[in-house]
Amino acid sequence: MSGHQNPARLIVPPATPGAAAALTRRGVIAGLAGVAAGATVCRGRAAWAQTPVGLQLSWLHSVQFAGSYIALRNGWWRDAGLEVSLLQGGPNAPVEPPVVAGNALVGISAADYAAAAVAQGAPFRIIGVAMQKNPFVIASLPDNPIDTPADLPGKRIGMAVANTPVLQALCRLNDVDFAAIRIVPTQYSAQPLMAGEVDGLLCWETDLPVAMAMRGIAARTMLMADHGYALHSQTYIATTDSLTNRRKDLVALMAGEGRGWNAYRADTDAAADLTVEMFPDAGLDPATQRLQAERQVPLMFSGLTDAHGFGWWTDEGVQENIRTLSLLGRTVTPDLWDRSILEDVHAG
Amino acid sequence: MTTLVRRAGPAVLLLAMWQLAAAVAAGQFVLAGPMAVLAWLADNPGLITRALSVTLTNAAWGFLAGNLAAVLIAVAGMLWPRALGLLTGLALVVFCLPLVATGPILRVMMGPGNGPQITLAALAVYYTTLIPLLAGLRAAPSVWFDLVASYGRGRLAALVHVRARASLPYLLAGLQIAAPAAFLGAMVGEFTGAERGLGVLTIRFTRDLDVPALWSVAIVAAGVSIAAYLAVGALGRRFRLERPPVILAPPRLSRGSAASRIGSATVLVLAVLALWWGGTEALHLNPFFARRPPDLLAALTSAPDAAATRQALLQAAAQTAALVLPGYLAGLALGAALAVLLFLAPVLSGLVTPLAIALRSVPIVTTAPLVVLLLGRGAPGTIALVALMVFFPTFVACQHGLGQAPGQILDILRGYAAGPLKQLVHVRIPAMLPAFFASARMGVPAAILAATVAEWLATGRGLGNLMVLSASVSDYTMLWLTVVLVTMASALCYGGVAWIERRVLRVFAPEQVDR
Numbered sequence: 001m002s003g004h005q006n007p008a009r010l011i012v013p014p015a016t017p018g019a020a021a022a023l024t025r026r027g028v029i030a031g032l033a034g035v036a037a038g039a040t041v042c043r044g045r046a047a048w049a050q051t052p053v054g055l056q057l058s059w060l061h062s063v064q065f066a067g068s069y070i071a072l073r074n075g076w077w078r079d080a081g082l083e084v085s086l087l088q089g090g091p092n093a094p095v096e097p098p099v100v101a102g103n104a105l106v107g108i109s110a111a112d113y114a115a116a117a118v119a120q121g122a123p124f125r126i127i128g129v130a131m132q133k134n135p136f137v138i139a140s141l142p143d144n145p146i147d148t149p150a151d152l153p154g155k156r157i158g159m160a161v162a163n164t165p166v167l168q169a170l171c172r173l174n175d176v177d178f179a180a181i182r183i184v185p186t187q188y189s190a191q192p193l194m195a196g197e198v199d200g201l202l203c204w205e206t207d208l209p210v211a212m213a214m215r216g217i218a219a220r221t222m223l224m225a226d227h228g229y230a231l232h233s234q235t236y237i238a239t240t241d242s243l244t245n246r247r248k249d250l251v252a253l254m255a256g257e258g259r260g261w262n263a264y265r266a267d268t269d270a271a272a273d274l275t276v277e278m279f280p281d282a283g284l285d286p287a288t289q290r291l292q293a294e295r296q297v298p299l300m301f302s303g304l305t306d307a308h309g310f311g312w313w314t315d316e317g318v319q320e321n322i323r324t325l326s327l328l329g330r331t332v333t334p335d336l337w338d339r340s341i342l343e344d345v346h347a348g
Numbered sequence: 349m350t351t352l353v354r355r356a357g358p359a360v361l362l363l364a365m366w367q368l369a370a371a372v373a374a375g376q377f378v379l380a381g382p383m384a385v386l387a388w389l390a391d392n393p394g395l396i397t398r399a400l401s402v403t404l405t406n407a408a409w410g411f412l413a414g415n416l417a418a419v420l421i422a423v424a425g426m427l428w429p430r431a432l433g434l435l436t437g438l439a440l441v442v443f444c445l446p447l448v449a450t451g452p453i454l455r456v457m458m459g460p461g462n463g464p465q466i467t468l469a470a471l472a473v474y475y476t477t478l479i480p481l482l483a484g485l486r487a488a489p490s491v492w493f494d495l496v497a498s499y500g501r502g503r504l505a506a507l508v509h510v511r512a513r514a515s516l517p518y519l520l521a522g523l524q525i526a527a528p529a530a531f532l533g534a535m536v537g538e539f540t541g542a543e544r545g546l547g548v549l550t551i552r553f554t555r556d557l558d559v560p561a562l563w564s565v566a567i568v569a570a571g572v573s574i575a576a577y578l579a580v581g582a583l584g585r586r587f588r589l590e591r592p593p594v595i596l597a598p599p600r601l602s603r604g605s606a607a608s609r610i611g612s613a614t615v616l617v618l619a620v621l622a623l624w625w626g627g628t629e630a631l632h633l634n635p636f637f638a639r640r641p642p643d644l645l646a647a648l649t650s651a652p653d654a655a656a657t658r659q660a661l662l663q664a665a666a667q668t669a670a671l672v673l674p675g676y677l678a679g680l681a682l683g684a685a686l687a688v689l690l691f692l693a694p695v696l697s698g699l700v701t702p703l704a705i706a707l708r709s710v711p712i713v714t715t716a717p718l719v720v721l722l723l724g725r726g727a728p729g730t731i732a733l734v735a736l737m738v739f740f741p742t743f744v745a746c747q748h749g750l751g752q753a754p755g756q757i758l759d760i761l762r763g764y765a766a767g768p769l770k771q772l773v774h775v776r777i778p779a780m781l782p783a784f785f786a787s788a789r790m791g792v793p794a795a796i797l798a799a800t801v802a803e804w805l806a807t808g809r810g811l812g813n814l815m816v817l818s819a820s821v822s823d824y825t826m827l828w829l830t831v832v833l834v835t836m837a838s839a840l841c842y843g844g845v846a847w848i849e850r851r852v853l854r855v856f857a858p859e860q861v862d863r
Contacts, residue, residue: 060548060551060552061543085460087460087541088460088541088542088543089541090538090539090540090541090542090548090551091539091551092447092448092451092452092536092539092540093452093455093539093540093541094452094453094455094456094540094541094637094819096636096637096822097452097456097634097636097637098455098456100634100636100637101456101633101634101636101637103456103459113820113821113822116821116822116823117636117821117822119822120636120821120822120823120824120825121635121636122636122822160808161808161809161813161817162808162813162816162817162820184725185725185807185808185809186725186808187554188555189554189555189557190377190557191376191377191378191557194375194376194377194557195375195376195377195378207555208555208557211555211556211557211558212557214556214557215377215557279543280395280398281395281398281399281402281543281544281548282543282544282548282552283395283399283548283549283552283553283561284552285556285558288556
């Protein structure tokens with residue numbers, strides 16, 4: 001890896017005590033772009049055969065998965081005996097099938113998609129939750145703002161029709177008349193909002209509003225998670241078969257993820273820069289990636305993850321998710337979530 | 349000086365129109381002008397060059413593989429005429445498979461790398477080459493075949509000495525359409541999770557709302573497609589030195605009875621089912637996403653929600669049909685009319701031809717928002733996109749067809765001082781008909797594909813939306829049902845066009861019918 005020749009770039013430990021403790025347990029904080037040779041992390045000296053492991057991402061390479069890039073670049077997975085390939089997603093890329101087929105050990109999905117796949121017979125369990133808060137927002141312009149669900153009636157909301165149940169669920173949760181909202185089917189782009197074709201957009205906090213900010217327009221965003229829409233996103237899924245037969249690999253993979261994301265949180269700018277550096281052909285804009293990296297942090301980290309570690313969830317959290325899923329027409333049981341891998345990760 | 353003005357004039361005019369359109373659309377975030385595109389390209393030469401080389405390489409391999417497959421199928425069909433129906437039937441079925449569904453399945457089967465991009469590029473071209481090639485292989489006077497037969501030689505000799513030569517202009521027409529199609533196919537293939545390429549950049553820039561970057565990618569893609577189109581065209585002119593001969597063939601009655609037609613259709617359906625079922629089993633595709641025929645039959649008949657499934661399918665199909673039909677007819681009419689117009693007024697060719705290629709070559713993902721802005725999110729926008737997809741191959745085919753008018757007959761008309769209009773009506777349009785119908789048949793799957801893509805990207809209705817929605821919630825049964833429905837509808841409509849074609853060509857080009 002070319003990063004080995006780069007000067008050391010140490011990460012400042014995070015201020016929050018819990019996360020700091022977690023990092024102390026790991027002993028060392030390694031550099032993002034590679035620590036100078038001779039640093040504490042040993043690399044490239046794996047005495048045993050590396051196990052090839054696929055991690056299926058849910059979208060194109062971007063800072064959305066920067067924690068994985070940090071783990072990969074620093075050799076944290078290799079040191080644990082894993083040779084991880086990060087499989088890119090895309091608008092027409094399969095996420096769940098490679099995990100079922102075994103091409104990927106772990107996939108990055110969301111609780112609703114995982115529940116849907118389980119209903120179709122996929123033997124999935126959620127083994128980690130990267131996005132504690134669901135990233136869905138209603139984005140609007142400052143002169144015609146949508147700040148609470150009560151502002152929605154009478155507005156034209158642009159969204160992929162597939163996401164209609166999401167808005168319906170939000171309305172149910174907040175006693176808002178869904179019929180009074182005009183749904184406009186749009187491409188997933190900020191263009192209809194900026195051109196005035198719609199009053200609001202159903203999108204992620206971390207993509208279209210960031211794109212608008214880079215064009216000089218400070219969009220208002222109403223985070224649906226702040227209005228009762230509890231739904232784990234960017235969840236790690238694995239098959240029950242892997243949970244039985246490949247526990248060691250799963251634990252090593254998730255340990256690297258946790259370590260990578262904690263390093264990410266400590267310096268999001270460095271994480272964004274690493275992302276741009278690792279994928280020079282992805283057309284990534286450094287400023288956009290830095291802003292997106294910053295906006296992801298409050299969705300991924302909370303008092304809960306500070307106390308228990310990256311990716312954690314509670315039984316109450318699961319119950320809230322089950323309630324939201326039932327509004328989306330999905331019946332699931334708490335069995336969908338399996339915390340045993342994370343328990344091993346954070347115990348060791 | 350005047351030739352310079354004549355040569356550069358249309359290009360300058362196009363650039364000026366484009367810049368003007370960009371100025372009008374400013375603030376809408378849909379169109380960047382030539383100046384903005386140039387500035388972006390100057391700032392990012394490395395990025396765009398690397399992406400272009402990746403996509404171009406994949407497209408070139410796909411172009412090669414797809415056209416080679418087309419030639420092999422055509423040759424096999426000419427040597428074993430009995431197999432021709434089954435071969436072209438299977439080729440049609442594969443061509444009708446919607447990209448939205450095949451892309452992800454190819455990705456699961458082939459893993460990371462360039463496999464799906466190359467395969468989709470090949471799938472995008474092989475059929476549009478096969479059909480003109482088959483027409484060309486028949487486009488020879490029957491006396492030539494009689495001559496071959498009188499020497500006691502067989503099909504192989506006829507193929508080598510007569511058919512191959514006769515087919516060249518048609519093959520080149522196919523290759524010309526194939527060149528931009530391969531490029532688009534490779535770009536769409538990148539949507540399934542490729543690491544790099546112009547398609548990847550398109551997705552990125554769409555989401556980032558980086559309009560100058562998006563249009564730079566689109567312009568580079570269109571530029572390459574136009575260059576490839578012109579290069580094949582230039583190659584074609586080298587083979588067109590001889591004037592096309594008069595093709596006389598006795599009108600034949602339809603050889604196949606209704607019973608034998610049904611018989612061959614049944615064989616085709618059985619072959620498809622065998623390949624589908626056998627293929628999924630042989631490749632050990634997981635039943636979670638690779639559904640088998642009995643799964644679908646059960647979902648439609650015995651499953652508890654079978655009635656709801658049937659209704660969802662039919663409703664989506666009706667929505668799509670309402671868009672496909674007008675768009676398809678408009679595209680055909682436009683393509684043929686434009687080819688005729690350019691024949692009557694060749695001066696316009698320099699302006700219209702590049703615009704036509706550009707319109708077809710700019711990726712639909714980029715143009716969709718622009719069309720939506722101009723025509724709204726309702727039916728007109730989608731119909732326009734469908735028409736755009738159908739129009740271009742029709743236009744190219746008709747242009748080639750007009751050029752196939754037999755020289756001797758034109759000489760006679762000229763001898764009687766018949767003007768261009770008379771020549772057009774009496775000679776050139778009849779000569780154009782085989783090419784027109786070939787493109788009309790090919791246009792059926794293309795129109796359905798365009799409609800489903802537009803539904804996916806812009807309108808959120810119909811079969812296109814149902815496919816994407818089913819895939820996102822892992823409802824692969826519904827996804828496969830839509831694939832079967834789309835494929836069957838494409839194949840049936842194709843058959844319908846072929847039925848009309850046989851009746852028309854029996855009068856104007858009997859050599860094309862039932863041989």
